[in-house]
Amino acid sequence: MNPSSTQYANPVLPGFYPDPSITRAGEDYYLVCSSFEYFPGVPIFHSRDLIHWKQIGHVLDRISQLDIRGCGSSDGIYAPTIRYHEGTFYMITTDVRGRGNFYVTATDPAGPWSDPIIVPFGGIDPSLMFDEDGKVYVTTQQGANYDSHVIQYEINITTGEALSEPVVIWTGDGGPWTEGPHLYKINGLYYIMAASGGTAKEHREIIGRSSSPYGPFERLPQPILTHRGIDHPIQYLGHADLIEGPDGNWWAVFLGVRLGEHGYGVLGRETYLAPVHWNEDGWPMIDNNEGTVELEMKVPRPSKGSPQPVEYNGRHEFADSVLPYALTFLRNPAEGSWSLQARPGWLALRGQPGSLNEIGQVAFAGRRQQHVAAEWSTLLELDSGADGEEAGLCARMNEQAHYEIGLAQKDGQRVISAYLTVKGHTQLAAEVPAPTGKAYLKIAADAAEYYLLYSLDGEKWIKLASGAAYALSPQAVEGNGFTGVVIGLYATGHGKTAEATAYFDWFDYRSL
Structure with a gap:
């Protein structure tokens, strides 16, 4: 050259x-x-x-x-x-x-x-x-x-x-x-x-x-x-x-x-x-x-010097006193809805009354999707709380279009659930019992699909559901679609502030 x-x-x-x-x-x-x-x-x-x-x-x-x-x-x-x-x-x-x-x-x-x-x-x-x-x-x-x-x-x-x-x-x-x-x-x-x-x-x-x-x-x-x-x-x-x-x-x-x-x-x-x-x-x-x-x-050459390329892949360990700049909240976070001090080394999210389907304060911290083919994963621990409380991993375009996999409390039992929301209609795609309040969660994407996976040991991954990538694209959104997909950690009390706190040990991003 x-x-x-x-x-x-x-x-x-x-x-x-x-x-x-x-x-x-x-x-x-x-x-x-x-x-x-x-x-x-x-x-x-x-x-x-x-x-x-x-x-x-x-x-x-x-x-x-x-x-x-x-x-x-x-x-x-x-x-x-x-x-x-x-x-x-x-x-x-x-x-x-x-x-x-x-x-x-x-x-x-x-x-x-x-x-x-x-x-x-x-x-x-x-x-x-x-x-x-x-x-x-x-x-x-x-x-x-x-x-x-x-x-x-x-x-x-x-x-x-x-x-x-x-x-x-x-x-x-x-x-x-x-x-x-x-x-x-x-x-x-x-x-x-x-x-x-x-x-x-x-x-x-x-x-x-x-x-x-x-x-x-x-x-x-x-x-x-x-x-x-x-x-x-x-x-x-x-x-x-x-x-x-x-x-x-x-x-x-x-x-x-x-x-x-x-x-x-x-x-x-x-x-x-x-x-x-x-x-x-x-x-x-x-x-x-x-x-x-x-x-x-x-x-x-724009200027002298040879700076190092930005590394997009990596893991947020939540070891610092502030969130990484790459992470962003959905709207202003409610007071008390998140913490890096409640359990040092973990991100704590307290579910709010609002859900991912609603406009309002939602406990959500995510990062922009930067590669078509990529995967995101986390280790989640969710204490026992009231029925309806839920936390997990979400691929979000807006209130009308998002996919998530999470731990939830339902009828007094813990479950791992996968939801697909397309054009404002939410479908429970799959659900399995959760033996404990701890689960590894993953979203993987390629040009055609988003795949929602879970693991109980961090080694063996099981696909729970998948959704079409097109449904999360700006081209599929009715009205303004000025953003792109953001993958985030979330918690919700579905109508009330959650009793239980969701703890995320890390948040990993890998391009494929």
Whole structure:
């Protein structure tokens, strides 16, 4: 290989990490993604080479910043933007059913981040732009479907107060859902970039430019990024953000979906990376059906150094005083619903009245599925409690679509049960007696199925049930399906707070 080039695999963040935004401080890059109904909100990653990303925390990690206790699936936190300016990091986003558009600040991107500062206008997907003259602009989506457009106004960056009235600056290319806008000033010109077409097969990234931050903007007639209308393993490309490296080379991060040969993908929208080429007319080009964005990339070396690849496989032992960053709760966890101190080395979950079928606080801690073929396992101990109490392992898309295998108390007896919930209908697929309150549980997945297995000794595994992978894909979900599958440990009291505590010794993830 040429020493000035490098190879890497796309996506650079596999699994449900959509709507990426990126900034740079010196030679350090920081990236954030949407988190929707999961808490803490807005995972944040660090890299020195744009390829290998390490999560360093979450931006919204306390209820004063993010209260999504009653948040529906694919609601919550939409499309964050991260920017760095004069020693301070800014993250602006939308709490779509809550406080609307707001931003938080930090001097250390690992946190702590400030409490929210509200901005007054806009629908979703706000972005910040710090101009050379000291002005700060909020650029954000407004309207819906074919009426979706971009508005912009100036703010006081200390208070969030609007210093100008919002002005419509961009109506897109005639397609629906002009969203995810970003304003840049590059080589003396203002560039407005946005997604168009909706986050599915017509998704694309479009761009315009002007001598003024408010336009009028000359639109490039064709998208600068799309795979619409072609047979390609990566689809739905769009929602991009641009970054210039210390060496003057430009890059883009954006979302894409690996649909697979059957036309669906349970992993959701993932984060991809590609170089940006500036054409002779001064437009940034990524890939307009030209074959630039591939699963295996060979590109100019983004920066010096050779960081270690991120290891996705492994076991969470719950030996620390905090949960690993890779784990996420479903909404804000109820007080007392989890603990790492109740039994050191174990994760304790106390079942809540809500179940996996309901919108509300559920005892659930999971991690995103990042490989199509993978398996997850745990060792669970569940004390005797009241009838209806249950804990186990779940593959979750939303309230309407999830599969789980767990220990339960039923008619005074312990059982191991497998449930399949498809389009809101829950079926008890299989059930066997449990000789003790201890069981090893496993979910294994391939492109076609999820398999629910148990073991009494950790060696011999018995398949209890299986469910179609398609049913857990965003493509099968009615309405918004903006997330991907999350595999989690759960507990529920099915209508009341559980008497018994569920203890999980470890949580293991293996790609196959």
